[in-house]
Amino acid sequence: MNTSNDSPVSRLNYPTARFMVSAPTLALCPDDTGAEVAFAGRSNAGKSSAINALTRQTALARTSRTPGRTQLINFFSIMNDESRRLVDLPGYGYAKVPEAVKLEWQQHLSDYLRGRFSLRGLVLLMDVRHPLTEFDQMMLSYADKREMPVHILLTKSDKLKRGPASAALQKVRSRLKEWEDLVSVQLFSSLKRDGVDTLSQKLDHWLHTPAEETTRQE
Secondary structure, eight states: OOOOOOSOOOOOOGGGOEEEEEESSGGGSSOSOSEEEEEEEBTTSOHHHHHHHHHTOSSSSOOOSSTTOOOSEEEEEETTEEEEEEEEOOOBSOSOOOHHHHHHHHHHHHHHHHHOTTEEEEEEEEETTSOSOHHHHHHHHHHHHHTOOEEEEEEOGGGSOHHHHHHHHHHHHHHTGGGTTTEEEEEOBTTTTBTHHHHHHHHHHHHTSOGGGSOOOO
């Protein structure tokens, strides 16, 4: 499956993003129509900060000093159009919560990724210093089974000098070479806004994908 799309698309205005609703389960999510892109990552990967950087807002996606506190699927509309959405999935794998709660989160994530027809792609965030954790590989497996494109943000790239950051990027690309038609990777820093334009261009393509180009998971 080749997910590249070189045809020009109009730019979406991500700073217009507005909160729609929070849902604890797939059944309570907004109508499964239109197009949406989901952000996923371990609770300390900087997911909320990346969404805030993309939308140029300081508190659209809530950040917390206690990783893993967000346990809901949060939806945001773009340009006053609820048919185009950003989705903030629950953080996973770091919170000090009972194992049963972690398993419940995992089930909600699985249900959403397998059963959401309007989902056009997954933005998977990984700390550039600790990429491809067990959780990351689980998410890649979900996407692979559905043949859904994934764009990886290697976050907190400002924590490394340019050489080590570039080496980490190449290492991740090498390890995911078998999925190169499905997965793309970039460095990202919310603090310095490095990589925001690259991310927004990727989302522009995904959110303009006609519904008929996405195959419902059997």
